Amino acid sequence: MLNIGKLTRAMSLLALTCSAQVIAEASPPVPSSPREIIVASCSGCHAQNGEGRWFRISDQRKTPEAWQMTLVRMELVHQAKFVDPAGGDSQAALRTLVKYFADTQGLAPAESAPYRYILEQELNTIEQHDTEQFRTMCARCHTGARVALQRRTEDEWRNLVHFHLGQFPTTEYQMMGRDRDWLGLALNEVVPYLNEHFPLQTDAWQQWQSASRHNFEASWRVVGSMPGRGAFSGTMVTAAKGDDHYSVAFNGQFEDGETLEGSGSAVVYTGYEWRASLKLGDTRYRQVLASTSDGGELTGRMFQREHSEWGLRMQAVRDTGQSSVLAVQPGHLRTGSEGSLRIVGTNLKGDVNLGPGLKVLETVSRDKDQVLVRFRAEATAAAGARAIKVGAVELADAITVFGKIDRLAVEPAYAVGRVGGNEGSQPAVQAIFEAIAWGAGDDGQAGTADDLRIGPVTAQWSVAPYTEQAVQDQDLRFAGQMEKDSGVFTPAAAGPNPERKYQTNNAGNLKVIATIEQDGKPMQGDGHLMVTVQRWNNPPIR
């Protein structure tokens, strides 16, 4: 675990590992305070600037991941050492600093909310940028989210521009650099823009600092779904270990019965940023979740450490003894059909009521956290999203009733896969697609604004060349394999391929096609897949 590269280590340090805990328990240190560590580690270069303030350090706020990246840069580029004057080890000192900075110079929940996809490693998100200038100046090497997840004074935004060009002098020579006065624009237009949109002082942060903090020791009901695997439900039990650290026991299953079970540990940063590191079966996972302001729910994504493309979008709801309905699986059903539904919640009591036109035929099984029923939907049942009830408790928009599927979409509409796996380099990055069914909505026209999203359906998958160039270059043959039943595409091996023209690598430009059959007729939807080269640098914030 400690032998992996430093940048990967940057990710793993955000949540304590099991082995680190054991060491900590074996020799209880008397750790220094964060400020003592800063004085010992940083003040040689960053002079003190008032009580508990240091030049460069104190005029910016950012996420725990971003603090981690900055501190790792201090170590790699400037040879800073993380020194605990009380003699604790340097990795513990680094963790202490990340925690301290994230707590005291973090982001308010409202500030991080629009950009959580990047923390959650939803890497196929297509970003929408405020201005074309922001996109070309600041979101061409990394995401715009990396920028928008920081708050700084104007001076600190300016320092950041100087850092960029000083550290990466080719910035102003590259495409979208050499076509403009990059430095002039960055200093005179972008810095004021950033200062206006992402200033150090905000009301949101002011309020969040005085908001009450929660104890996250609880029993949690988990619901979610993992593209490529399906719906999931489970439980998570957490126990406080002090200082916002928790142990985590996780247990649950996919709709096909396969289980995901194991344990790990978590840290809560900034009062709401939940980061856990878990070992489930043989696979290491991370949770990047955010708490609601009442501390009652954690939502976000749990993904594989080595394959972040595999992730569970999840919601963990604190079990307070109250009854609640959290999800219905599957989330849609067709009029005139019969089938079964799993209703997931906490402390479920009373009858299941699916609303007019949907009849519960039989309760197959039930316990306090879930009910399995068989239903029949009348042909005349009203289409649309509807609430369901268990006893007196209701869940709005719990299930979507549809007459027929009018169009099929592929999600993500655009995805990137990466070749890999040759000579133990970077593993290939798979691309995982879902087929999403849509109804035409009230206007009877598919493809219009009032279309009804029905939800993910099982499909057959194939790929085709996206362009004429892809035909000529035989991308279909070289780029990798699509799993016919699951929508999972596995890119081919990395490195130059002597069989290909110009000995290029196994990149490819492919159309992804999902096919379903409805009433004996096929229906297709398609998406776009770019298979490209490895990324060597995979920091926690892309």
Add this chain to the structure above:
Amino acid sequence: MYKVNSVYTNAGVACRAAMFGLLATVAISGCAEKENPVQAADESATPGDFLVVVNRPNTLHLVDLKQRKVANSCQLPGDFGPATVAMSPDNRVAYVLTNRFENIYGVDVDTCEIRFSARQSQGDERVKSIGSIAVSPDGREVYTHQNPTRLLIDRYEVQPTRIAVFDTAGGLDAKPVRTFVAPRQISIMATGADGTLYLGGRDIYAMNVQTGETRIALASQSVGDPLESPRDSLTVWPIGGVNHEMVRMYSAARFKDASQDMETADYVWGFERIDLATGVAEAKVFGPLEVVLFSGMARPSDPNQFYAALTQLKKFDVASQQELQSVDLEHSYYCVNFSTDGSEVYLAGTFNDIAIYDADSLEKLGNIELPGGDMALANTQVFSRAL
């Protein structure tokens, strides 16, 4: 003055160099002092065309193009990159920009003697040069375009870019004898016969190297043609030596009319050149933009034929703006060059081989493999030597 090793034959010299302690970075294992220093190569054994290029780890090669073989190899101090080479007017000394874009070495290509070196970064200022190095026509001065950054204790401060002038007789720890503030984003340079320094950036600028006075010699991005999109020029390959010109390609969209409709526009390749004898500047479209090309130049024997390469080698007729011929290459080559008589094309860059093509037929004539690693962004310089 001392010699660094000629990598493959001359370990003894390297040992000596290392012992003199003039450059701690000479990396050589197994120094055997008793070995007699062997002279690397006879001084310019054959008349005819030669090519100079640098590859990884940081090795300059003198290639005898007629014999199709590496005539001499000189290990340069420091790390690789970008390995841009400019030749002295007598073609004896190669001035190489290397060591992570920071140092300049003037190397005697026949003896491997390092005659000149300069460390551009000084004190708290880190200086990088991106492909921009040129030698004065009298061989007395070498010019670089410098991108300085002050590395302060807790922050960086980007400084104005400038031209640094070095005296080629400045020795092994040369410092600039003059500096002039210059435009940013300069990626190639060349000197005219009258001593003017040309700087290829957002436009091509001409600088008087005595006064620093700078004017636009060729308006590129600032040309303001309503029928053309802003030009884009990607180059770190000063290659016009055999034509005595500075040349670079650009891509642009040509509009049908002032409405600037991208839908109906033609995408074109053009070149921009400065005749280094006369200073005359010229920009011209030479063909349709169909694939990405990295570098190109006119055929020495026929300026109406323009050749460019990346994954294909293409030949264009400049007057008619038509592609005449195209061949697929075995892998991509970044840097095009020509024999002095225009009969052969030399493709380099990317990996570690130089591919030779017949300029008439575009038939492949052979490869010269360089010992060592890839050339990456390195340029080639071709020149002829008479006996």
